[in-house]
Amino acid sequence: MENTSNFIKTIIEADLASGKHSEIITRFPPEPNGFLHIGHARAIITDFESASAYGGYTNLRYDDTNPEKEDDIYVKAILNDIRWLGYEPKNVYFASDYFEEMFERAVLLIKKGLAYVDHSTAEEISRDRGNINTPGKPSKYRNRSVEENLELFYQMRAGKFNEGECVLRAKIDMASPNMNLRDPALYRIIYAEHHNTGNKWCIYPMYDYAHPLEDAIEGITHSLCSLEFEDHRPLYDWVVRETEMPKIPRQIEFGRLSIENTVMSKRFLRELVEKGKVTGWDDPRMPTLSGLRRRGYTPESIKKFILSTGLSKVNSTAGNDMLEAALRDDLAEKAFRTMAVINPLKVTLTNYEEGKIEFFDVPFHPEKPELGSRQIPFGKTLYIEADDFVVTKPNNKYKRLALGEEVRLFYSYFIKAHDVVYDKDGQVIEVLATYDELTRSGSGFNERKPNGTIHYVEATHAVPAQFNFFGPMIIGDDSMDLLDRFNDDSWTIKHGFVEHSMKHVKVQDKFQFIRNGYFNTDEPKEGKLNFNEIVPLKSSYK
Ligand code: ATP
Ligand code: MG
Numbered sequence: 001m002e003n004t005s006n007f008i009k010t011i012i013e014a015d016l017a018s019g020k021h022s023e024i025i026t027r028f029p030p031e032p033n034g035f036l037h038i039g040h041a042r043a044i045i046t047d048f049e050s051a052s053a054y055g056g057y058t059n060l061r062y063d064d065t066n067p068e069k070e071d072d073i074y075v076k077a078i079l080n081d082i083r084w085l086g087y088e089p090k091n092v093y094f095a096s097d098y099f100e101e102m103f104e105r106a107v108l109l110i111k112k113g114l115a116y117v118d119h120s121t122a123e124e125i126s127r128d129r130g131n132i133n134t135p136g137k138p139s140k141y142r143n144r145s146v147e148e149n150l151e152l153f154y155q156m157r158a159g160k161f162n163e164g165e166c167v168l169r170a171k172i173d174m175a176s177p178n179m180n181l182r183d184p185a186l187y188r189i190i191y192a193e194h195h196n197t198g199n200k201w202c203i204y205p206m207y208d209y210a211h212p213l214e215d216a217i218e219g220i221t222h223s224l225c226s227l228e229f230e231d232h233r234p235l236y237d238w239v240v241r242e243t244e245m246p247k248i249p250r251q252i253e254f255g256r257l258s259i260e261n262t263v264m265s266k267r268f269l270r271e272l273v274e275k276g277k278v279t280g281w282d283d284p285r286m287p288t289l290s291g292l293r294r295r296g297y298t299p300e301s302i303k304k305f306i307l308s309t310g311l312s313k314v315n316s317t318a319g320n321d322m323l324e325a326a327l328r329d330d331l332a333e334k335a336f337r338t339m340a341v342i343n344p345l346k347v348t349l350t351n352y353e354e355g356k357i358e359f360f361d362v363p364f365h366p367e368k369p370e371l372g373s374r375q376i377p378f379g380k381t382l383y384i385e386a387d388d389f390v391v392t393k394p395n396n397k398y399k400r401l402a403l404g405e406e407v408r409l410f411y412s413y414f415i416k417a418h419d420v421v422y423d424k425d426g427q428v429i430e431v432l433a434t435y436d437e438l439t440r441s442g443s444g445f446n447e448r449k450p451n452g453t454i455h456y457v458e459a460t461h462a463v464p465a466q467f468n469f470f471g472p473m474i475i476g477d478d479s480m481d482l483l484d485r486f487n488d489d490s491w492t493i494k495h496g497f498v499e500h501s502m503k504h505v506k507v508q509d510k511f512q513f514i515r516n517g518y519f520n521t522d523e524p525k526e527g528k529l530n531f532n533e534i535v536p537l538k539s540s541y542k
Contacts, residue, residue, distance in 0.1 A: 006311040008050050008252055012222060015250075016054065021221045024056030028082070028089070029211070029225075031063045032074035032195070034266035035281040035288040036081045038302065038323075042257040045306050047224055048087045059218055060089035064096045065210045067194035075195070077281070081289040085299045095214050096196040102205050102213050103157065105243035106168060106186055110149045114242055115186060116142055117152035119166045128174075129182050135175035136182040142171065156189060159202045163189045170209070172238060180235045184208055212236040216245035223249045226256045227315055257309060258317040262287045263474050268482050277486050278473075284522075284532050285473040285490055295470070296510055296520025296534030301330040324535050331510060331518045331534065336364040336371060339410065339455045340498040340513035340531070342467050344383040346459065349415065351434045352380040357458070360441065362411045374501035378412050381459035383497055385515075388454045389431055391420060399452030401431070408453040410514060414439035455514045462497035465529040468522070469494065498529060505529065512537070 015021045028047045030036065036044075048058045060082060064070050079092065109115035118125065118141045130136035144152075153168055155161065168187040176182055186209040191202050205213075212235075215223045229236075230253045240248050258264065264287055272278045272286075282290035292302065305326035309318045359375040384401065393402035401407045406416040413435040421430035439445045469492040476485040502511075509521040511531075519531040 007313060008046065008222070008224060008254065008311065009053065011250075011252060012050060012054060015221070023221070024051045024054045025059070025219055025221050026051040026056070026224055027059040027061045027215065027218060027220050029061045029063045029095075029214070030078050031066065031069075032071065032078060033066070033069040034074060034270050035077050035290055037264045037266070037269065037287045038259065038262075038289065038292065039257050039264040039287075041085060041289065041302050042254075042306050042309070042311075043224070043226065044082055044085060044087060045303060046254060046311060050222065050224060056221075057090035058087070059091045059093055059220070061093045061095060061214060061218065063207070063211065063214070064094055064194070064196060065205050065207060067190060067192040067204065070195050072195050077290065081293075084289065084293060085302065091218075093214075093218065094196055095210055096194060098210075098214055098217050099197060099201055099205070101217060102210060103203075105213060105245075106153065106205075106209075107150065108243060109170065109186070110153060110168075111146060112242065113146060114171050115153075115168055116144050116149050116171055117156065117166050118142070118169045118183075122164060125167075125185075129179065130174075132177070132179070138174050139169075139183070142174075142183070153187075156187065156203050157201075159191075161189055163191055165189065168203075170235075170238070172235075178231060178234055180208065180232050181238070184235060208232055208235050209239055212239040212249070212251075213243065213245065215249040215251075216240045216243075216247055219247045220249040223251045225251060225253055227253045227313070228256070229253055253313070255312045255315040257306070258315065259287065259323065260317060260319050261472055261474055262320075263482060271483065272486065275483070277483075284468065285470050293508075294520070294522065295532050296331075296518065297327060298330050298334070298510075301327040304330065321539055324539060327535050328518070328537075328539075331512065333368075335510045335512040335518055337366070337512045337514055338364070338499055338502055339376070339457055340465065340467070340496060340502075340511075340516055340519070341383040341385055341455070341457050341462075342494050342496040342513075342516060343386040344496050345386040345389055345428065346430045347382045347384055347415070347417075347456070348430060348432055349380050349382070349435045350418075350432050354380055356380065357460070360411050376411055377458040377461040377500055378409075379458045379460060382409070382456045383459055383462060384409075384431075384454055384456045386428075389417070389428065391428065393451070400454055401433075401451070405451045406436075406448065408439070408441075408450040410453060410455045411441045412456070413437070413441070414448070414450050455516075457497045457499050459497075461500035463500060463503050463529060465496060465498045465502075465531060466525050467494045467496060467519070468492070468530070468532045470533060495528075498531075502529065510534070 026047045051058045118139050128137040167185040169183045172181045174182050187203045233251050236251050282294045284295035305323045358378045362376050363373040364371040388400040390402050415433040415435045417433045419432040420428045423429045471490040473490050474485045475487045505521045511519050517536040518534040522530045
């Protein structure tokens with residue numbers, strides 16, 4: 001896409017060169033029955049980039065032909081997520097806006113002897129379809145007259161039949177090797193309130209009939225969709241041809257994108273939300289765009305990841321490492337570097353003056369002075385990571401604090417531990433240390449080498465914070481039921497401190513907590529600052 005070629009662009013370029021089209025129009029057609037996930041990002045990016053590369057445009061069209069599962073909440077969320085990715089649809093349409101025209105085109109099919117009302121039961125229809133090796137059996141209603149079919153179809157619309165009593169079917173070929181052409185259903189009866197049309201309709205078009213008409217009505221030139229629709233293309237072409245649509249769109253399929261250990265089915269994600277397994281569609285563990293956003297993913301990183309997977313005609317699976325690498329690349333440029341202590345251990349500097357506070361000026365990003373700087377306080381009582389201290393240095397590889405050892409505190413002084421305080425269970429609850437005034441960062445002091453450099457926050461200015469860590473939401477293997485694979489231990493909470501300068505951070509502000517990883521600011525939790533780990537600093541994938 002962007003500056004790269006792919007098989008879709010090749011087709012589009014040929015259509016422009018031959019004069020078949022002078023303007024390229026695509027659409028993204030989600031069903032508003034759930035939130036968008038990262039798989040949809042591939043479709044969105046493909047649809048928008050394929051048109052914009054040639055000065056064309058893209059519509060957002062809600063494929064709302066199934067009233068039972070659709071809702072306005074999803075309608076709003078979908079547009080919001082598309083905009084967040086950085087795309088603006090030229091038009092926002094609903095398939096339901098075309099119900100009247102679809103009905104009229106079905107009447108035309110009946111008049112041409114190409115559609116009939118079938119009163120067979122669903123079981124009979126499915127049984128008589130045959131299979132790959134056996135041709136289907138024509139329904140006993142297949143040869144109803146045009147007049148009878150018209151009469152019955154109008155009665156279907158008027159609510160004269162119950163759900164499941166009859167359907168309108170295309171009359172194509174019961175022996176076709178393509179099962180989709182064995183007289184597929186075009187309309188079924190559903191008594192349910194539709195989010196847009198209310199109770200106006202009780203017959204609803206099937207996807208395979210509605211979708212090509214929606215494309216043709218909007219003048220879509222290239223209808224890009226995922227691979228599972230390949231076998232439906234002959235039916236797609238049949239519908240636009242036989243309904244005599246003036247503009248004929250071309251369907252082109254591309255491979256679906258999956259991500260390792262990530263389940264993207266909307267039906268499953270919805271079940272997790274409805275069963276309360278997650279906190280909502282935007283739970284930071286969800287592969288939804290809203291979940292990834294809350295976790296701290298940037299739209300740029302998602303785009304970069306999708307483009308790096310390449311667009312192919314076959315389905316593909318990407319590793320989480322690729323997604324995380326795109327994210328780290330992007331965050332490394334943008335995230336402010338600050339200090340947070342996630343598992344605090346108190347350090348008291350026995351030779352530092354009681355009540356004294358010094359401030360050090362520290363840039364927010366070592367390579368990006370334009371991001372500015374802030375004041376870091378230093379004083380007698382500090383917090384360091386509990387992991388950064390052991391009583392006895394275990395070996396020479398250990399580059400942190402231990403009794404008798406000296407470390408540098410980032411941007412501040414060297415400190416040397418000389419004693420510890422234990423609680424009644426024998427846990428270290430405080431380290432006593434001294435600092436060396438001569439070692440102040442920036443002073444050029446180089447007479448001794450410290451045993452490593454660690455981060456800290458000054459205790460009296462430290463701001464309490466919650467830190468959320470996420471593991472994989474789905475574990476186990478494919479043989480297990482999906483709900484049983486939900487990882488109940490996938491959200492861990494820790495309580496610690498962040499530096500003083502972060503007192504007034506806003507939701508969505510992103511940070512690299514030095515030595516700890518990348519974090520995104522979430523809504524405060526019980527009045528406390530609240531951060532989601534986006535991704536650790538280094539990949540854990542080998
Ligand atoms: P799901 O199967 O996850 O519930 P869906 O395909 O039913 O998704 P739609 O609302 O119909 O959801 O999707 C809108 C468009 O997004 C479709 O054209 C579909 O082909 C595309 N799409 C959905 N998932 C993926 C994916 N993983 N990779 C590429 N395209 C996808
Ligand atoms: Mg779909």
